[in-house]
Amino acid sequence: MWRFLASALVFLLLAAPGGAEERPQGLMWNRSGLPAQLPLQIRTLAGADYLLHLRDMETGRDVLAAYVRGGEFFRVLVPPGRYELQFASGTDWQGEAALFGPGTQRFVLDPALSFGASATKKEGHLVDLRDLGDITTRNFAICQRFVLDPDSVNQPWPPIWQPGTWLPPEEPREYPVPRYDLVSRICD
Numbered sequence: 001m002w003r004f005l006a007s008a009l010v011f012l013l014l015a016a017p018g019g020a021e022e023r024p025q026g027l028m029w030n031r032s033g034l035p036a037q038l039p040l041q042i043r044t045l046a047g048a049d050y051l052l053h054l055r056d057m058e059t060g061r062d063v064l065a066a067y068v069r070g071g072e073f074f075r076v077l078v079p080p081g082r083y084e085l086q087f088a089s090g091t092d093w094q095g096e097a098a099l100f101g102p103g104t105q106r107f108v109l110d111p112a113l114s115f116g117a118s119a120t121k122k123e124g125h126l127v128d129l130r131d132l133g134d135i136t137t138r139n140f141a142i143c144q145r146f147v148l149d150p151d152s153v154n155q156p157w158p159p160i161w162q163p164g165t166w167l168p169p170e171e172p173r174e175y176p177v178p179r180y181d182l183v184s185r186i187c188d
Helices: 002-015
Strands: 026-030 038-043 049-056 062-068 074-078 081-090 105-117 121-128 136-149 179-187
Touching (some): 038 136
Parallel strands (some): 038 121
Antiparallel strands (some): 038 074, 049 062, 049 081, 081 105, 105 121
């Protein structure tokens, strides 16, 4: 009996992965101090995962980290700025310090990418890592505008006082306040 329990314990210890950690997903941290509002989309193939670090070109500091699961849709919002995108890739995630172990592959996207916004447009990028020999990037933007909600002004308005017709109201009248909806779409 004791021999069976000892054998089972040894088997369980050997079967447990040594340094493996649960694979994260998406944004891991944002140390920029700025709101993350600008789109970055990454396309990958299944078979390898990626750890992405955004390094601020002005300060040289890593400001954001995200985990990309290979083959899955990935989009993260990043803060405004100009960043060098640094990738680590592999199949056996072992944590942020050890990355993917000795088999970790590293590469840097060149040139650095700029992310910015105006009153009507949030400008980001789409990075395609499906062919690491020919990595492509293209601009990716979200345009926004406010659209009047017609129901917000489709209410009866109080009568307007005109001299000689009737006395003005004793209390102030409430007029409908127009509401606007924010509409977003992908644009050039």
